[in-house]
Amino acid sequence: MSGSGAPNLNVSAIGKKAVIVATSWHPKIMAGLISGAQKELEVAGAANVQVTMVPGAFELPLAAKWAFEQGADLVIALGVVIQGGTPHFDYICSSATEGLTRVQLDSNKPLGFGLLTVNNEQEALDRAGLEGSKEDKGAEAVQAALTMSAIMPG
Template sequence: MSSSLKNLSDFSHLQVKSAKGIKFAIVVAQWNADITGALLAGAVDGLLKHGSTEEDIQVIEVPGSYELISGADIALRNKQFDAVICLGCVIQGETRHFDFICDAVANGIANVSIKHNKPVIFGVLTTDNMQQALDRAGGKHGNKGEEAAITAIQMCHIAKSF
């Protein structure tokens, strides 16, 4: 089904386990703050809805999406977090800057997860325009921040099962 016809953040088919007792860091980019603020609200709401407490969630603001990489690394060096949720938004412009940033952020976040052997969740919108970002930050396609929170919960339970 085309994403234009669907809420991408529909979790009704999943039984999401409890987030109780899991420590989360949410690293959020300040760039495109209208979008990242909505993603952050979705992530926090998703964690709280599934049993987390405000005390178990720490928000770390970084300047832009590229800095999500070092923000996640700094958070995990602290050793108190079970998972990190990275939230950002990169919107296509007139130059190839978009391609370089998106590639670096995706690879960097994956590398931090591997380095620390902890879930580091990619909640970064990479859209062609502002409307697509709005649609995925609480608009008609749901909220990618909430999706990232659910993913973090699921990955923590997978990690704890081993």
């Protein structure tokens, strides 16, 4: 979801077990993303929220898979990968995105995608939900997952 024209979703997390899986790189940015997700889950009525930190973006899919296997109703995957001078950025972004997509489809459960893939640190800060940020991608990832949870059959 882009900040420009993003929907204002009113979603419920009552009765849902939510797990936030978050990367350890870029602590200031991650603090904003995690805080935004936690606040959004609280507003939505979630009483059972767990945060699991992982080394980096490449590890997000496995952590998300484990969270679903342990009974999570939804997973919020948060991280940031900043473009560098090597193709590493492309491989990590692609692998993490494809892995998270696979986990969501294989588990048939909603996964909020909050992995920032940006050109520079300022772009990440602008999306991290910090004071002065233009967007809060942590909160948006929660809204997306809860919306999918509400429209899923069963």
